[in-house]
Amino acid sequence: MGCVLDKSVEGKHLENETPTPSDLSPGEEPRLTEEEIKMLEDCWITLKGDIEKVGVITFIGLFETHPEVQDSFLPFRQLSKKDLELSAILKSHSLRVMGTVDKCIARASQPEKLRDLMSALGQRHISYSAQIEFIEMVGMQFVYAIEPHLKDSWSPELRESWLKLFRVMTYYMAKGMKSTPTKTS
Numbered sequence: 023m024g025c026v027l028d029k030s031v032e033g034k035h036l037e038n039e040t041p042t043p044s045d046l047s048p049g050e051e052p053r054l055t056e057e058e059i060k061m062l063e064d065c066w067i068t069l070k071g072d073i074e075k076v077g078v079i080t081f082i083g084l085f086e087t088h089p090e091v092q093d094s095f096l097p098f099r100q101l102s103k104k105d106l107e108l109s110a111i112l113k114s115h116s117l118r119v120m121g122t123v124d125k126c127i128a129r130a131s132q133p134e135k136l137r138d139l140m141s142a143l144g145q146r147h148i149s150y151s152a153q154i155e156f157i158e159m160v161g162m163q164f165v166y167a168i169e170p171h172l173k174d175s176w177s178p179e180l181r182e183s184w185l186k187l188f189r190v191m192t193y194y195m196a197k198g199m200k201s202t203p204t205k206t207s
């Protein structure tokens with residue numbers, strides 16, 4: 023059985039509108055509905071076999087549309103697209119991000135658990151020098167990465183559910199980041 027992402031989506035995200043942080047900015051605490059959770063669970067089963075690819079495409083798309091994010095990731099500064107694609111560090115971070123998506127879907131009906139997980143992750147991202155504005159861009163790029171491959175099962179509701187999941191994730195990451203005292207020296 024062929025994988026969901028066999029057909030390359032190279033450059034696809036560039037045809038789309040430029041994602042803006044304001045689309046995903048944390049305002050009021052976002053909550054997933056039961057229908058949204060069910061849609062995400064079903065879709066995730068389809069995508070699960072290809073998570074490394076989905077993650078890498080997500081981050082390459084993010085770096086192409088927002089080179090400042092690539093520059094903020096020290097090991098990736100100056101790397102060409104080819105080198106990025108081969109980068110073990112990029113693959114490893116992409117897998118970790120997808121692993122976090124997996125955990126968040128598993129905790130989607132228990133918002134306190136999801137909050138604790140993501141808030142702690144947000145706190146750790148301060149020491150990784152990852153700005154919240156950059157983290158907020160990941161959800162839109164993830165949607166660009168999966169959309170072309172879910173053809174028949176794609177819908178505006180599914181798109182909104184994925185964006186909302188990332189909104190929930192980044193909302194709590196932002197809270198964790200804000201609650202972390204900044205170093206003074």
Ligand code: HEM
Pocket residue numbers: 091094095111114115118119122123143146147150151152153156157160161191
């Ligand atoms: C939804 C967005 C993101 C998620 C879920 C996420 C998740 C993770 C996870 C699970 C780790 C492993 C270490 C740990 O658990 O503390 C990690 C590490 C890291 N993240 Fe992220 N991340 C996200 C976005 C970003 C962005 C946008 C940047 C930079 C611009 C970034 C930079 C880093 C760095 C530098 C590390 C440490 C090195 C590494 O493990 O590759 N992250 N991230």
